[in-house]
Amino acid sequence: MKNRLLIWLSLLALLVLVGVQYIFVTETYRTKQQQFDTKFGTLVREGLNAFNEYDVHYGLDSVMFLLDNLALEYLFAARDTGSSPPAVEFHKILRNYREPEIFLREYVSIAGEESAFTYYLQINELYLMDMGSEQKVYSDSMLVSIAPEGALLAGTYEQIRNFFRISYDVYVSFNNRSKMILKEMWMILSLAILTLLFVFVIFYLTLRNMLLQARLSEMKTDFINNMTHELKTPLSTISVASSALGEKTIIRQKDKVEELSGLIKRQNKHLSELIDRILDIHIWEKDEVRIRLTENQTEKWIRQLVNAFQLEQGKSTPSIDLELSLKMTTHLFDEVHMSTVINNLLSNAVKYGNTPCRIKVELTDDDTHLLITVSDNGPGIAREEQKHIFEKFYRGGESKKRVIKGLGLGLYYVKQIVEAHRGSISLRSTPGKGTTFNIQIPI
Numbered sequence: 333m334k335n336r337l338l339i340w341l342s343l344l345a346l347l348v349l350v351g352v353q354y355i356f357v358t359e360t361y362r363t364k365q366q367q368f369d370t371k372f373g374t375l376v377r378e379g380l381n382a383f384n385e386y387d388v389h390y391g392l393d394s395v396m397f398l399l400d401n402l403a404l405e406y407l408f409a410a411r412d413t414g415s416s417p418p419a420v421e422f423h424k425i426l427r428n429y430r431e432p433e434i435f436l437r438e439y440v441s442i443a444g445e446e447s448a449f450t451y452y453l454q455i456n457e458l459y460l461m462d463m464g465s466e467q468k469v470y471s472d473s474m475l476v477s478i479a480p481e482g483a484l485l486a487g488t489y490e491q492i493r494n495f496f497r498i499s500y501d502v503y504v505s506f507n508n509r510s511k512m513i514l515k516e517m518w519m520i521l522s523l524a525i526l527t528l529l530f531v532f533v534i535f536y537l538t539l540r541n542m543l544l545q546a547r548l549s550e551m552k553t554d555f556i557n558n559m560t561h562e563l564k565t566p567l568s569t570i571s572v573a574s575s576a577l578g579e580k581t582i583i584r585q586k587d588k589v590e591e592l593s594g595l596i597k598r599q600n601k602h603l604s605e606l607i608d609r610i611l612d613i614h615i616w617e618k619d620e621v622r623i624r625l626t627e628n629q630t631e632k633w634i635r636q637l638v639n640a641f642q643l644e645q646g647k648s649t650p651s652i653d654l655e656l657s658l659k660m661t662t663h664l665f666d667e668v669h670m671s672t673v674i675n676n677l678l679s680n681a682v683k684y685g686n687t688p689c690r691i692k693v694e695l696t697d698d699d700t701h702l703l704i705t706v707s708d709n710g711p712g713i714a715r716e717e718q719k720h721i722f723e724k725f726y727r728g729g730e731s732k733k734r735v736i737k738g739l740g741l742g743l744y745y746v747k748q749i750v751e752a753h754r755g756s757i758s759l760r761s762t763p764g765k766g767t768t769f770n771i772q773i774p775i
Contacts, residue, residue, distance in 0.1 A: 339539060346535055353524050360520055364513045369484060372445070376486040376504050379439035383432055391431045396493055398425055403460050403495035406469070419458050419470035422498065426453050432502065436486070446512060452479035452503040456488070459497040466497065479503035569599045623666040623752045630663045630702070631656055634695055637671055641678050650682050650689035657696045665702070665773055669749045674706070676742045677769055681708035684767075697775065701755075704771040712763040721759065722747040 399422060406418050433451040440447040458470035483505035490499045506512065514521065573592045576582050583589065635654065642649045674693075681691045685708045694705040713721060724744040750757045753773050761767040 339542065342535060342538065346531060349531060350528065353528060357517075357521065357524055360517060361513060364516055365509075368509065368513055369482075372440075372504075372506065373484040373486075375440060375443055375445065376436060376449075376484055379436045380432060380487045380502060382439060383435045391429060395425060395429045396491055399491075399498070400493045400495050403493070407460055407462055407467075407495060417469070418460065419455055422458060422470075422496075423453065423455055426455075426500065436504070446506065446508065448508060449504045449506045452483060452505065453500055454479055454503065455498065455500045457497075457499040461495055461497060480505050482509065567603065570596050570603070573599070623669055623749070625664050625666060625753075627662045627664055628667050629661060630658060630695065631661070633667060633671075634674070634693070637674055638678075638693065641675060645682065648682070648689075650678075650685065650691050652678070653690070653692045655692070655694045657694075659697055660775070663697065663702045663773070663775060665753055666749075669752070670773075673746045673749050673771070674704070676746050677706040680742060681706065681710065681767075684708065684710040686710060700775060702773040702775055704773070705768060706771075707766060707768040709766045712765055713759070713761040713767055714763060718759060718761060722757070 402421060402425070403418070436451070437447045437449075440449075455470060457468070459466040460469050461467070479501075483503040486502040486504055488499065488501050490497070573596045577589065577592050577596075582592070634656070638652050638654055642652060678691060678693075682689055685691070690709045692705075692707040694703075694707075696703045722743050747757055750771055750773070755771060755773040757769060757771050759767060759769050
């Protein structure tokens with residue numbers, strides 16, 4: 333419950349951080365946008381003012397003369413009912429007057445700034461005049477081209493001629509305005525992204541570690557429960573047998589005494605093996621054990637090992653098919669620990685194998701490795717369990733379903749021994765078709 337609360341609080345903090353970063357970046361962008369508009373707005377106004385300081389503008393005079401004639405035509409000449417309104421015609425003529433735009437582009441480029449902008453002209457007022465009287469002919473702004481949002485005002489101008497008076501605004505809109513602003517913000521954006529990535533990675537690693545710790549805690553709890561059960565079983569048997577040996581009726585029965593003595597001996601040995609196994613795992617964790625490599629008669633070793641294992645099984649002796657194809661008579665390995673490896677694999681094959689239990693053990697070698705394969709005819713291991721099968725304290729679904737006793741340490745111990753030999757172990761299993769363990773030990 334506590335871990336879950338911490339996870340939710342961490343997630344909330346992460347979302348708050350994302351929100352703060354978003355606000356920070358957007359506010360910074362807005363500030364940069366205002367700075368951009370101020371900087372370039374001033375620049376284009378200065379550019380048009382410089383253009384208007386020329387003494388003579390023959391081009392402008394020509395345009396105004398043309399507009400004066402157009403105004404006169406609207407005032408006195410009969411025009412078709414389908415002709416365009418005066419504001420539209422005036423706008424077309426003014427828009428074709430390119431000298432201010434050309435000058436402004438050159439002015440901005442000389443200032444060392446980006447000159448990729450679009451030039452807009454927007455009429456504010458238009459009056460047709462005759463003998464001192466004025467007639468307002470422009471009132472509908474939809475008749476002219478309107479500058480887009482964010483366009484910078486370069487200047488407002490008014491022209492008065494014989495037959496018209498006009499007021500208009502000049503705008504410029506930078507095509508890559510956002511790109512230019514973001515380019516200035518690259519350091520801020522990079523730091524914001526790196527900060528978020530760093531926090532996300534820390535959050536992910538923390539969450540993963542918390543889940544891993546929770547899983548390890550659950551596995552340790554299972555281990556303690558299993559260990560308690562495993563230790564209590566032989567202790568209870570020893571206790572019952574010892575109590576029985578104290579009864580006078582039992583003491584007189586020689587066969588019964590031998591049976592109970594043998595039972596105590598076996599359970600004591602089992603208890604000792606359990607304790608040794610736990611101690612071995614503790615030692616492996618501290619990395620205090622070093623394997624002792626010796627030259628061993630491999631064929632003799634494996635035959636004695638298999639025979640001893642079959643004898644220990646008593647009436648439930650499994651069928652073990654031993655196949656040997658060895659080029660070398662001796663191999664270098666730790667006989668004690670490798671015997672534990674084989675015994676563990678054989679024990680698991682018996683525990684989980686079908687009835688009758690059939691096991692196949694193969695030993696081969698080449699110039700570089702000793703290869704050991706142990707196969708059984710059991711129910712197999714589910715694919716999702718195979719990646720956990722060598723983990724400490726892990727017990728698969730089959731062991732729980734069959735209520736098979738164990739500490740979940742056997743295969744973990746096997747893997748540690750094999751890797752101590754600089755070898756590797758893998759498994760191949762198909763549900764319903766048994767399991768095969770493959771061990772490779774460098775020669």
